[in-house]
Amino acid sequence: MFKRSGNPLWRFPGVAPTALVVFAYLYLPIVVLIGYSFNENRLATIWTGFTLDWYAVVLNNPDILRAARNSLVVASTATLIATLAAIFAGLCMTRDRFRGQQGVNAVVALPLIVPEIVTAVATLLFFVIVGIRLGLISVIIAHTVFCIPFAYLPIRARLQGMDPRLEEAAADLYADPWRAFRRVTLPLLWPGILSGAMLSFIISLDTFVITYFVAGAGATTLPVYIFGMIRIGITPEVNAVSSLMLLVSIAFVTLSVLIGRIRR
Amino acid sequence: MRSTAEAAIETRRLTKVFEGPGGGVRALDAVDLVIRENEFFTLLGPSGCGKTTLLRLIAGFEQPSEGELLMRGQPIAHQPPHRRPVNTVFQSYALFPHMSVAQNIGFGLEMQGRSRAEIAETVERMLALVKLEGLGPRRPTQLSGGQQQRVALARALANRPQVLLLDEPLSALDLKLRKEMQIELKRLQHETGITFIFVTHDQEEALTMSDRLAVMSEGRALQVGSPTEIYEHPTSRFVADFIGETNLLTARLSGRDAQGVRFALDAGGELRGLEDGGHEDGARVTLAVRPERAELAAAAAGGEGLEARVEQVVYFGTDTHYHLRLADAATPFVVRRQNRSGALGGFEAGAAVSLGVAAEAVRVLQD
């Protein structure tokens, strides 16, 4: 669409106010939550003063730290495996033509389509029946499954955007397939890989329902821990740790977008 | 029978079929071709004729469906591209955007394991060869189209391949640059002695640059020869029509005598030719006459030439085109006359003229 703003022809009544309300709606809770995390008052709603105490409490709580560590371990491992699987699959799907490609797309997209609660139930039943103990490993496995499509999409997009002639040129210039991949494909693909890995990481960090079902004792991740805290009651510590999670997610998304802008 | 060991590239019944819904596409249909060492050889034809497919088969990016592909007598059809002593200049240049110009040019040498010193020296030499000295550290995106094209050329030549493949390398350049590069390429081929296989759809380009060329259509090589042969002696309607402008006349082979072969034109009148194109007496044939090989004179009753009337006169500065209708008032004929004495001495629209075609100028097509 061309630049038309300012031209009264394109001002539809009610559109701008609605948009304003919507953006306020989207960010109000986030702002309020972060705001309250600095509230000195224990009885959250009335503002009495600015403090970082709640953050200090949170960051010194061994349970929270352990949950955070678990979250990071799960997210890192799941991301690593998922990104590798996504790279291989992406290379195959974009550099080859064969029947059944639609089927592969469908399978890879499956974790995105199936409702989270259904996946959680199915995965739990699978682990119990097959006899896999519920613990950190089970969580990692479950996370890897849905991290794959999130890593796959940016990688595939980046591969499709690459000129296929570049790899032919490399072969033409005496590079065998492995060296062509390492010297030409990989450097150009790298932003896509980073982007996919970061998205996958964030998704894993934020996932609650599936983790809730398949985490055993000692495998609590941060979202599951927060859920437990909320169940017990509203406390400023919950505000603080929730705000932390929010800020981490926002930071990651911003980074991912910025990386996506490089070498467009 | 020429020894095929001399041939830089030889194809024997080379065929390529692309699978697709509703039957495949025969991009190449049993092509037999011999390309000699140190030749500037052109594959010429409209889009879809198979010339690019043939190039890609030689480079190794596609596998043939049937037939053989030989290089200096050795079959190479199943060698992967990185093992063939062949380099390609791509239509879109395909320069590695994340490497500098120097790294691009040196890439092939790097892959072959040459020493750093040797690579650096060769890169410098190549930059000088294509007149891009000093641009080594730049990135391809910082260069103009013409400069990128020359980098692509240098990158390929740096490896001293046995055969250099060029896939319509000049199509993205503007006219002036194109003409310059045509001369450049010709010079480079001469200097390096490498066999160039050049793909284009521009027949003028093909005629000016090639030692020999192959005119292709619908997956087949219709005629192979030097530019002169192709232009002067086209063997089929397609070739006659594709290369330059031609007048095509349908006729019947009416007889032979000491002075040559006689043809009775459908449009009325008679022409003499020196060849029969392989046809029998009484056969229906198509004759081809180049517009610049025909003569115009004022109409004279009982004269030797064909009767015709000028329908339109188009002035081109260097020459004038006369669009005629022959005696049947229907068949068109174009005569091109150089404006030797300026615009004087021409004919006007509506004038009756006498059209003369020497026997040497009459081509009998084989189809």
Add this chain to the structure above:
Amino acid sequence: MLARLARLPLLRRALLLGPALLIIGVFMVLPLFLMAYVSVLERGISGGVQWGRHTTEAYVRFLFERDLMDNLVVNVDYLRIFARSFTLAFITMAVSLAIGLPTALYMALQPARWRNLLIFLVTIPFWTNLLVRNYAWILLLRDSGLANGAMQWLGLTDDPIRLLYTPFAVGVGLTYSFLPFMILPIYASLEKLDLRLVEAAYDLGADKRRALTRIVLPLALPGIVAGCILVFIPALGAYITPELLGGSRQLMIGNLIQGQFGAARNWPFGAALAFVLLTIVLLSMMVYLLRFRRAPGQA
């Protein structure tokens, strides 16, 4: 030798696609089939299942219950929960559409620089923790929360109004959770719109309303439909929002399912419910793909 092997197209494909397909196949597709199988098993004494004992009890339970004499009596409790879920999901979709469409339109009409920023702003909530975002609504909607505080301060009411643990709260939470899923597809559709078509409409005498309804909306339809599906389906299977904002009275399908694996300990029933939900979702996706996307891969 590996290189030579790697050139065999079939083997190459198998090796490259293998990891992703195996992981998803073994740890997702297989479990789904397993879940379907569990739904026709008999319930174990203290949770779990009894292998080898098959029954359709779970599905029967959905609609009926057995009275003291073991006769089947219609039980609408579960149906009610399903109905509530569908209604809430539908309302969520409708509200999202009503406020999302103008927002997307606004975004599409901005100059490029602003547009990227707006897209970024809409995308961020999408990537943050759903649990945390819904928790924030608890802060806002509870009796001592911001909403009540504001209303009391404005003098609209003296006593706090019960906002939390109502269908209203769940609706607000669901809409909040999935609004970006409505805005982004519609925006994508609108962005591809050629404004000159609208100018042509103006030129031919259409007023703004007509231009909107006859040109803009029909051309944005693919995005609208996509957005509706992307909101409806997750809303239908939502767990977090009804759990946090609905309390024990506003059960949706998700909570019902979770309960079977928690306190109620009826795994086959839980599996059956999940299977029914899955079927509904898959059928909707198939209808969508067949009707609205002529060839896969076309937007």
